[in-house]
Amino acid sequence: MEPKGARRESILDLLHDAGGLRPGAVGKVHLESKVPEADIYGVATFYHLLADTTTDVFVCDGLTCRIAGCGSTMKELEARGEKARFVSCVGRCDAAPATWDRRGRPETLSPAYSPSSDQHAIDLAARDDQRYDALGLARDKGGPWVISEMDASGIQGRGGAGFPAAVKWKGVIAQPVKERYVVLNADEGEPGTFKDREVMLRRPHLVIEGLAIAAFAVEAQEIYLYVRGEFGAAKASLIGALDEARARGDVDDRVRWHFVDGHGAYICGEETALLEALEGRRGMPRMKPPFPVESGFRGKPTLIQNVETLACVPAILKNGGAWFRTLGRTAPGSKLYCMSGHVARPGVYEAPLGITMRELLDLAGGAVGTLKAFSPGGASSGFLPASKLDVAMDFRALAVEGSMLGSAGVVVLDDTVDMVEASLAQAVFFEQESCGQCSPCRIGTQLIRQTLDRYLTSGRDPKTLEIIPEVSWGMSEASICGLGLAAALPVKSAMTWFPEEFGID
Amino acid sequence: MSGSKFVVIDGNEVEFREGETILHAARRLGIEIPTLCHDDRLEPAGACRICLVEVEGSRLMQPACAFRTAPGMVVRTNTTRVDRNRQFIISLHLADTVADRDEAEDVSRSKLHDYAAQYGISEGDWPHVESPREGRADDENPFIAFRPDRCIVCAACVRYCDEVEGVSAITLANRGGRTTIATADLRSLDHTTCEMCGGCIAVCPTGAMTEKPALFYGKPERELERVRSTCNFCGVGCQIDINVDREANRIVKVTSPPPGTTVNDGNLCVKGRFANDFVHHPDRLTVPLVREVDGQLREASWDEALDRAVRGLQSVRETHGSDSLAFISSSRCTGEENYLIQKLARAGFGTQNIHQCAAT
Structure with a gap:
């Protein structure tokens, strides 16, 4: 239990400033924050960029990077005497085999993207719009109009769950509590995914404008931008855009903006785990209900949206929700x-x-x-x-x-890919990134990875796979959050579609 | 069923109570739902997932320990899906810890293995999970042992230390399968804020947290006899269960009665739980001793010893006056005993020099 006045929310930053979990760091952060030492240690060990103080180069061994030969990359780095280790994702599968150097080499832009088109809500190739017309429209026409256009657009959250965004916006504005927050989820970390990074690098004004509109519409006083720790350039891009918008008076000081760094934990892309991280805790997802719209950051109504979702908002307001809907073929946008x-x-x-x-x-x-x-x-x-x-x-x-x-x-x-090896790559990812809170995910992810290892070391004896169906059933039924619910899907689907590679028919 | 004032569990109606969880509503109907990470003194964590039940209208099963009832809610705890999940969770935990019951219960009891027996799960059905949980083998504290191979990482100990004791000496550390129970920088517990209350042991469902002295003694708890008694270290009156090895006529350890059953609600302090090694100590005085003129102590009867004390006190009073005497009582005394000693001081010896060591 922390004493009154303890600065819990500051401990991740303080640990970062202390150079991570080095000797003496826990005591130092305790003196500055008054948070119990054990809690600080527990939080620090959760985030691998804080717990690991020795590695300079993080080498991705996600599926895409394995295909591209991340093993050779590691050997080259080791030969050069670099302090390198494998991690499960660095968010740049387009540059596979990918690495991330903590000493601050800038992120590269994706080499290819769609040409500019008026049928694109985001339009990565376009010049980043700096006029903030949509924000002006929102202020002229009012919050209810914004939310009705969001509703008309039918936009589903682009973070992964596909939850209708307008339902969240309506949920927050309906709360009697007036202390409200908007949170940008820029903790992109799903292996294979690097779109939010591109949006932040190429169209940061769309994100800033989308956030400003969201805060206006749900009457929030503060905006938190939680950016993945490996995305330093993306964060700098957002900061630059915000500064420009402020300098031109497009964004005023009625709303307070805060940038918060991620420190290495895929699970913090789950919105309630992200809230735990913002509050200076281990990023373990919360039980729902209550949902963040009702009880989110600091227990107050909170709108959390993905980068891509918010970047669509300016186009939705400028062209109308109905226009956005027509951009999609089987679903809006x-x-x-x-x-x-x-x-x-x-x-x-x-x-x-x-x-x-x-x-x-x-x-x-x-x-x-x-x-x-x-x-x-x-x-x-x-x-x-x-x-x-x-x-x-x-x-x-x-x-x-x-x-x-x-x-x-x-x-x-x-067809050169072995589906067993591909399943194993995904199993390793989920095992490394499980938060460890609930037993189906914590134990299930280990059991699946170890079972696949056993299958391969046994000379592919199908008997070793017998428990997979029951373990994947339990994980998909009993886990707390989406990570555990989905973690068995790679092996389960591979066994369904490619049974011969698992020695079953 | 809107407008209903009832919750329906397995077809039985129970009156809705604001804020009540499914677990507590079910208890009022006499329906048992298994729990591992839950303790009524703690905020629900919903972490072990053995208590999942079906709630009508909810696609996923919900944790009974945490999910609040609503008027008209329909809950099912007796379906094949619920039962299959219980078996799944038990099997997972057995694979992840010590599956064999005798080995798991070498000193402490294990609720996990009680459930395994109840649900007919045999050990070793699933391959053992090589879990890389870190322990603190060098922890030099004299009372509390942590054995990571038995830990189901339910964090009841961590939450108890924080929520009930307000001490926060231990924490969940690391992530995923490496998640363990740790102290700051893995220090010995006696170099942390730990007060050695041993509540972490009491809430542990598997015996991963256990009493070091009992671990060294090495006899399974289920072979010990529990004797209910009152702790006499202070006047609160905490109830304790003295675990006795009848064959050896020895006290092995003290445990706390279940929460909600006694005045101390399952809690004890370091003295009540651990300060019992004096009982069998060879230096312990078991009969009164009086000192002879040659300075040597010899055994005496209570009557003789008390007579000697009375004569000594009277002689001091006669020689130096009443206020040359002072009476100090122990914090181990009850209120009644403190009353008696002030009576003795004031009425028997005529002095106001009376103090109790817990008064300052």
């Missing part, structure tokens, strides 16, 4: 799709929601090699076989296939 793996031009492509995988592949220059399978929406979406190329890439159609659109991080696999 255009959508950023991240293409990586065995594809000619990895990058971020904006396309109508509901585009087929076949068309997406064409946009990205086609598959490299013979297409065998794809992962439509990050690690959490599992795998689909090449025969599903004509499925609409939207939230509903992919759910019907037992998969999900998620964050639209599409990973393309050719």
Whole structure:
């Protein structure tokens, strides 16, 4: 229990300033924050960028980077005498095999993206709009109009769950409590996903304007921008845009803006885990209900939205919700799709929601090699076989296939990929990134990874896989949050679509 | 069922109470829902997931320990899905800890293994999970042992230390499968804010937290006899269960009665739980001693010893006056005993020099 006046929310920053979990750091942060030492240690050990004080270069061993040969990258780094280690994602699958250097090398822009089009809500290739016309419109026409346009747009949250955004906005404005917050979820970390990074780097004004409109519409007094720790350049881009908007008077000081760094934990992209991180705690998802719209940051009504969702808001207000709806084919809006793996031009492509995988592949220059399978929406979406190329890439159609659109991080696999190894890569990711709070996920992710290891070391004895169905059933039924609910999907879907590779028929 | 004032659990109606969880509403109907991470003294964590039940209108099962009832809510605890989940959770935990019951209960009892027996889960059905949980093998504190291989990471100990004791000596540390119970910088507990109350042991459902002295003694708790008694270290009157090895006629450890059953609500302090090694100590006085003129102590009867004390006190009073005497009582005395000693001082010896060591 912390004493009154303890500065709990500051401890992640204080730990960062202390250089992470070095000897003496816990005591120092305790003196400055008055938070119990054990709590500080518990928080520091949760976030790998704080717990690991020795590594300089983080080498991604996510699925895309494995395909691209991250093992050789590691060997080269070691040969150069670099302090390097594998991590499960660094958010740049377009540059696979990817690394992130903590000493501050700038992030690179994606080499390919869609050409500019008036059928794109975000339009990465366009010059970043600095006029803040949509914010002006919002102020002229009022918050209820903004929310009605959001409602008319039908936009589903672009973070992964596809939850209708307007329901959140309406939920927050309906709360009797007047202390309210807007939070930007820029903790992009789903393997295969790097769209939010591109939006922040190329169109930061869209994000700032979207946030300002959201705060205006739900009558929030403060905005928190939680940016993934590895995205230093993206954060600098947002700060630069905010400064410009302030200097021109587009954004005034009625709303307070705060930037908060992530410190290395995929789970903090889950919105309630993100709130825990903002409050200076271990990023363990909260039980819901209550939902953040009712009880979020500091227990107050909170609107949390993904970068891409907020970046769509200016276009929705300028062109109307009905216009946005028409941009999609099977569901409202255009959508950023991240293409990586065995594809000619990895990058971020904006396309109508509901585009087929076949068309997406064409946009990205086609598959490299013979297409065998794809992962439509990050690690959490599992795998689909090449025969599903004509499925609409939207939230509903992919759910019907037992998969999900998620964050639209599409990973393309050719026929050289062993689906057991691919499943193992995803299993390793979930094992490393499980928060450890609930037993189905904490133990289940280990059991699945160890079972796949055992299968491979046993000379592929199918008997070793017998427990997979029951473990994946339990994880998908009993986990607290989306990570655990989805973590067994890669192996389960691989066994469904490619049984021969698992020695079953 | 809107407008209903009832909650329906397995077809039985129970009156809705504002803020009540499914677990407590079910208890009023006599419906038992298994729990591992829950303790009524703690905020629900919903972490172990064994208490999941079906709630009509909810796609996913919900934790009974945390999910609040609403008027008209329909809950099912007796479906195949609920039962399958219970078996899943028990199997997971057995795979992740010590599956064999005798080994798991080498000193402490394990609620997990009670459930395994109740739900017919046999040990070793699932492959053992190599869990890399860190312990503190060098922890030099004399009372509390943490054995990470038995830990189900429910964090009841961490929450108890924070929410009930307000001490926060321990924490969840690391992430995922490496999550463990730790102190700041993995220091020995006696180099933290820990007050050695041992509440972490009492709330632990598997015996991962256990009493070091009992661990060294090495006899399973289920072979010990529990004797209910009152702690006599102070006047509060905490109830304690003295765990006795009848064969050896020895006290092995003191445990706290379940929360909600006694005045101390399952809590004890370091003295009540751990200060019992004097009982079998060879230096312990078991009969009164009086000093002979040659300075040597010899055994005496209570009558003789008390007579000697009375004569000594009277002689001081006669020689130096009443106020040359002072009476100090122990904080171990009850209110009644403190009353008696002030009576003795004032009425028996005519002095106001009376003090009690807990008064300052």
